[in-house]
Amino acid sequence: MEHIKDNEIYELIKKEIKRQEENLILIASENHASPHVLKTMGTPLSNKYAEGYPFKRYYGGCEVVDEIEHIAIERLKKLFNAEHANVQPHSGTQANLAVYLALLKPGDTILSMKLPHGGHLSHGHKVNAAGKYYRVVQYGVRKDTETIDFDQVRDIAKRERPKIIICGYSAYPRQIDFKTFREIADEVGAYLLADIAHITGIVATGFHPNPFPYAHVVTGTTHKTLRGPRGGFILSTKELAEKIDKALFPGMQGGPLMHVIAAKAVCFKEAMEPEFKTYIEQVIKNSRKLADVLKEKGLRIVSGGTDTHLSLIDLRPLGITGKEAEDLLGIAGIVVNKNTITFDEKPPTITSGIRIGSPCVTTRGMKEKEMEVIANYIYEVISSRSEDKAKEIKQKVKELTDKFPIYKDSFNDL
Numbered sequence: 110m111e112h113i114k115d116n117e118i119y120e121l122i123k124k125e126i127k128r129q130e131e132n133l134i135l136i137a138s139e140n141h142a143s144p145h146v147l148k149t150m151g152t153p154l155s156n157k158y159a160e161g162y163p164f165k166r167y168y169g170g171c172e173v174v175d176e177i178e179h180i181a182i183e184r185l186k187k188l189f190n191a192e193h194a195n196v197q198p199h200s201g202t203q204a205n206l207a208v209y210l211a212l213l214k215p216g217d218t219i220l221s222m223k224l225p226h227g228g229h230l231s232h233g234h235k236v237n238a239a240g241k242y243y244r245v246v247q248y249g250v251r252k253d254t255e256t257i258d259f260d261q262v263r264d265i266a267k268r269e270r271p272k273i274i275i276c277g278y279s280a281y282p283r284q285i286d287f288k289t290f291r292e293i294a295d296e297v298g299a300y301l302l303a304d305i306a307h308i309t310g311i312v313a314t315g316f317h318p319n320p321f322p323y324a325h326v327v328t329g330t331t332h333k334t335l336r337g338p339r340g341g342f343i344l345s346t347k348e349l350a351e352k353i354d355k356a357l358f359p360g361m362q363g364g365p366l367m368h369v370i371a372a373k374a375v376c377f378k379e380a381m382e383p384e385f386k387t388y389i390e391q392v393i394k395n396s397r398k399l400a401d402v403l404k405e406k407g408l409r410i411v412s413g414g415t416d417t418h419l420s421l422i423d424l425r426p427l428g429i430t431g432k433e434a435e436d437l438l439g440i441a442g443i444v445v446n447k448n449t450i451t452f453d454e455k456p457p458t459i460t461s462g463i464r465i466g467s468p469c470v471t472t473r474g475m476k477e478k479e480m481e482v483i484a485n486y487i488y489e490v491i492s493s494r495s496e497d498k499a500k501e502i503k504q505k506v507k508e509l510t511d512k513f514p515i516y517k518d519s520f521n522d523l
């Protein structure tokens with residue numbers, strides 16, 4: 110195959126591949142999808158308009174993409190033991206907004222987790238459409254345990270009578286008790302929406318409880334722990350299927366991205382393989398190792414540890430902010446994001462913490478031994494607060510990443 114003819118973009122793609130190869134990516138929401146998934150996205154499937162759903166389209170010529178979307182749907186249902194699946198959402202946020210459009214009227218009440226305690230913008234923050242069109246009330250975590258405060262969830266639910274209760278988060282390291290959430294939802298006649306965007310891969314492999322049969326609706330993304338293409342999905346009970354499908358299309362999206370839906374199907378198949386289960390088991394072991402070593406060094410781990418792919422590190426014992434740590438670690442080739450910790454006194458642009466995740470480094474084959482090395486590098490950089498130290502560590506990071514290539518020669522023919 111010829112190289113991409115646009116040299117400017119071609120060079121930037123090569124630069125980004127090099128960046129991913131030569132850095133240790135600890136962004137909890139990212140992953141390195143397989144060459145099969147990525148190659149599926151770069152196919153002429155992208156050319157096809159297919160508004161509607163399999164075998165019920167508004168365009169001719171959909172006979173092939175019908176089969177592809179049908180396969181994706183059936184695989185996704187099987188993966189999560191769901192009655193209904195929609196694979197068309199372009200992202201997790203689109204999926205959430207579609208659920209609101211399906212189940213709420215403007216002004217109805219959503220009960221969700223506060224953003225600084227681990228929630229997500231699309232769960233009702235005032236800058237998001239969810240916060241503009243619906244009334245949002247929020248719960249948080251307990252101050253002593255930093256885990257979900259179910260007494261507070263129940264009290265607010267009884268007082269505010271939400272139509273939807275949302276559980277599932279962007280920065281929460283512990284397992285979610287879907288059963289208790291459903292009991293509260295039933296007490297007040299609310300729908301339970303579980304947004305498992307971050308933990309899809311962990312749920313699919315059984316290392317985190319499945320939200321079904323407790324949730325009425327489940328939203329998720331395919332590019333995080335599930336290690337697929339960038340995108341979202343919605344799962345629901347049979348009763349809600351028609352409402353959900355109509356809300357997504359024609360309610361808020363137009364033509365589905367058939368090249369991405371095909372790549373989602375490829376990722377769902379990969380997620381059913383025994384190797385993927387082994388991968389997720391290692392993701393959790395690696396996540397725990399990173400947290401344990403940083404804890405031994407004297408840093409505080411929010412909630413005391415992690416059950417998942419991510420942990421939140423409270424940097425206050427070292428007197429460094431999340432922003433400073435993110436910048437310095439970036440120089441060292443260790444990519445993290447600053448993150449508010451629970452009850453943080455610093456604004457989200459500064460923060461007192463960082464969020465670290467193990468999905469990317471585990472994909473490239475690293476295990477506990479390497480996690481110990483990485484956690485030590487993190488500590489050396491942030492405790493020194495020195496750019497020179499960060500530059501010195503960058504050399505060591507390069508030596509480590511060279512031993513664990515991600516794509517080898519897969520993209521030589523771009």
Ligand code: DSN
Nearest residue numbers: 137138201229279280
């Ligand atoms: N941006 C994602 C994350 O980092 O958690 C959520 O949308």
